[in-house]
Amino acid sequence: MxxxxxxxxxxxxxxxxxxxxxxxxxxxxxxxxxxxxxxxxxxxxxxxxxxxxxxxxxxxxxLADAHTHLVFGNARSEEDIDFWTTPEFRALRGLFFAQRVLAAGYTSVVVPGDAGNCSIAVRDAINAGLFTGPRIAASSNVIANRHSLNDWFPEHVGTPDYVSGRLCTTREAQLAEVRRQAKAGVDCIKVAMDGTHFREDGTHIAAFTQDEISAMVDEAHRLGKKVVTHAYGKEAVLYAARAGVDVINHAFFADDACIEAMLRSGSKVSPTLTFLRNNVEFSADHEPSVGSGYKAAQLRVIEVAKKTLRRMREAGVPFVAGSDSGFAVTPYGEWHAREIEILVDWIGFTPGEALRIATSGTAALLPRGNTLGAIAPGRRADxxxxxxxxxxxxxxxxxxxxxxxxxxxxxxVRIEERAYDPYKVTHLSSLKWTEVYTRERVAAK
Ligand SMILES: [Zn+2]
CATH class of the missing domain: 2.30.40.10 (Urease, subunit C, domain 1)
Structure with missing residues (x-):
């Protein structure tokens, strides 16, 4: 013994x-x-x-976080995520930041979309015993379609190999990408169900049809992989739920039909409101987040989201907790547990319910998740x-x-506190000015 x-x-x-x-x-x-x-x-x-x-x-x-992008590097922009560092550097940096996440008490992490094989490499290095780190459900590129999240660069740029999105504009390309990722060893596959395009009435347009998402989910499940999705709009949420997506991130504009479909499919919701809350609270007036109207738009989204997610809780939709860590407003190891506070303050869970969601509820998303997230016989002693x-x-x-x-x-576990200086690497946006200095603007100063 x-x-x-x-x-x-x-x-x-x-x-x-x-x-x-x-x-x-x-x-x-x-x-x-x-x-x-x-x-x-x-x-x-x-x-x-x-x-x-x-x-x-x-x-x-x-604790378990359902939404941490290990290789985004505390990004200040989409270019920062995708352009300024090599995949090799991102993997090493991702390992460093994974340890920060662990030091914050998060022993399990789901990565919902990342670049190339970076989070797979971080997971494997930890599992092989090379480094100490949290348990990781790894993913690869976010499967994107035109005008979904992760198709954020102009059409003439598309999604080169090194970026976090992967444009898959035909059903054949979508299925081939699901199979590629399964072969590469992902634990979950992320699909960007909506993003940047709206109808005249302000509703989001789903980036994939019902038929396309259903085919991807069926194939991913056949290959033993979970599917997570980004979906704000009711159309995207409805299609994702009907397809049987495992985790729907956000779901802010879901209606009753969406909630019904989620209850039928068992799809879980990950509000991931920490990112929005931090953005509206922290973005200072000089920042592009304010000037572009991004902060104001997210403030409006939060008001709708609170009502939608309370209805979901009352209807019995299962929740998981994710923070969207990896951005400049959600740096690693700092804000993961803020989502628990949001589950209590904004969505109406009791502290006990929220803690259960952030432990066994969310850890269930990881491989062999029913052996994680709880202090009970047969579970890993985390x-x-x-x-x-x-x-x-x-x-x-x-x-x-x-x-x-x-x-x-x-x-x-002992994680040595170590400073990280992003200015020592090419981890920088090239943004230099937030204003255009016309003669009139200069005179007004
Ligand atoms: Zn995210």
Whole structure:
């Protein structure tokens, strides 16, 4: 029998319930929880057992983020994501940032679309034991169509090999890309169901037809891969739900027909509102996000989204928690747990429900996800010691000093704090001015 670790917990949140238990003992063997029992009923200690006492810390499963783009590099623009660095550099940087995510208490991460094989390489390097890092559900390029998200450059640029999108404008190309990604070893496939085009009445136009998304999902599922999608508009959400997409990101303009279709298909919703909230709160007046009207538009989207997502919660649509980390307003390791605060404040979940969503609910998206995200016999021993009680105030999970210890497979991980200077690499937008200096503008200054 291998050496066991015994963990004494004054307060334990298992990730499978909405309350905490008191005075529990965890027995870990081979990186897996063997027993989770009241301390009074714990199996006797054996010679060779090591004992950890969580003291006053709140013990809970490692958190899971359904939406972190490991290779976006805290991007300030689409060009920043796609142009200024090589795929090789992005993979190395992605590994560095994956460790920042882990240090924040996130032991599981879903990457919903990335460039090339970067997140696959980061996942494999961690799984092979080369580096410490979170468990990763990897993906490859976002399957895009004309005017969807990730087809953000002009038509004459398209999607060169090194960018995060992959234009697939025919049914044959879409299926071939699904098969290519499956062969490359992705865990999930991202499809950009809508993006930038609207009808005159302001509704979003889906970028793929029902027939196209259904064919991609059927083929991905046949090959054992999950499908996640970006969909704001009701048309995109409806098509995605009818096709059986596993996770619909955003779904802000979904209507009752969408909700019904999601309940029938079991599609989960990942609001991923942290990105929008941070953008509207942090974008300063001098930034293009303000001048272009992007911030104002997102403010309006948030107001609709709050109502839509509350209706989804009441109807019983399953939620997962994602932050869209990887942008300048959502840097890695900083804001992941803000989505938990949003689930409580904006969508109406109790703290216990939101924590359950952000642990076992979201970890279920990873490969062998039913062995992750919870403190229960048979699950991997990924857990946190938290200073404070997140059931009283979920916001404490955003504080670095509250994440007192992170354990993976029953062992405490130590991530060295290391500064990263983006100005030392070609990780820069070429934007130099945000105004056009006509004589009139100069005179007005
Ligand atoms: Zn995203």
């Amino acid at each position: 291998s050496a066991r670790t015994i963990v004494r917990c004054a307060r334990l949140f298992t990730g499978l319930e909405e309350q905490a238990r008191s005075n529990q003992t965890l027995v870990i063997e081979g990186g897996v929880f063997r027993h989770v029992v009241p301390t009074a009923e714990a199996p006797p200690q054996q010679p060779g057992d090591s004992v950890m006492d969580a003291g006053a810390h709140f013990v809970m499963p490692g 857990f946190l010691f938290v200073a404070g009680d997140p059931l009283q105030d979920v916001r404490i999970l955003q504080r670095k000093d509250a994440i007192a210890a992170v354990h993976l497979d029953g062992r405490a």
